[in-house]
């Protein structure tokens with residue numbers, strides 16, 4: 640059986656049907672009853688919430704295994720939102736355990752997929768590139784230690800029309816990894832992405848012909864923070880380790896984190912309970928309140944509580960923030976040594992309160 644737990648218009652299931660034919664049964668789950676109704680013909684679709692199915696008191700994975708049986712493969716392009724529609728308590732009661740710190744909704748789908756899939760089964764997910772961020776260390780550690788990661792393919796932005804976030808496909812096999820198992824790594828270059836989007840070639844072409852390279856999966860355990868450092872080829876590992884030994888330690892210079900999204904004006908509100916500053920939406924300003932993105936408690940959003948934390952002019956007691964766009968982040972993570980360069984070109988100076 641092949642399952643898509645967030646099946647939408649069933650594009651992935653249809654592609655799987657085309658590729659694998661009638662040797663499998665195809666199941667889909669979606670919370671939206673209209674898409675389920677529209678796409679039910681010829682396949683088994685369930686209208687329910689995959690994460691917290693209605694009126695279910697037991698663990699979510701147990702519920703789905705009882706209902707569907709063990710699944711051989713899962714394919715999904717689940718929701719990526721960071722909006723919290725379930726409480727941590729509800730999720731932990733339902734058996735989700737990959738939700739430490741900040742997490743996006745796709746983490747719940749990966750957690751569920753691993754639990755309901757048969758041993759030796761595969762799951763393939765289309766995820767945003769936040770998979771590579773510091774907030775997802777636990778997810779990466781879990782995948783590296785409990786699955787053979789067969790493919791990590793970074794495809795970049797706009798692969799889906801109207802989706803501006805960069806996209807990654809990850810395919811894992813539910814089996815304890817060996818020390819020698821290899822992960823196929825691939826990054827679609829900007830030029831190839833343009834050519835693909837213009838219909839010049841298929842993604843398969845770029846993957847097979849332009850080329851993936853293989854790295855030993857256990858490297859992701861050793862490189863600090865379980866980084867999926869897919870751009871480093873095996874033949875470059877010695878050079879990179881020399882740079883790591885001799886470079887500066889970025890964690891002495893920078894603090895990395897998800898940060899908070901603020902508008903160009905730098906307007907934020909501070910949570911009176913946990914003290915964390917954060918942006919707010921226009922609607923929240925109109926309503927005069929929001930729920931804290933960190934502690935989930937109530938924050939008043941009014942002209943009295945809003946304050947601006949950035950300015951183009953230098954303000955007394957402010958510090959200059961230097962912003963530089965360099966993609967070294969994908970190669971070096973927090974706590975790792977990285978090369979230092981003198982060149983300051985391309986930096987922007989912004990002033991923020993200390």
Ligand SMILES: C[S@@+](CC[C@H](N)C(=O)[O-])C[C@H]1O[C@@H](n2cnc3c(N)ncnc32)[C@H](O)[C@@H]1O
Nearest residue numbers: 645646647648649650651669670671688689716
């Ligand atoms: C990006 S779409 C998936 C597209 C789909 N893979 C396809 O091939 O057409 C995400 C889908 O997830 C569904 N969804 C969101 N949260 C869900 C949940 N908790 N349980 C089940 N489906 C959910 C949405 O209704 C939406 O149809």
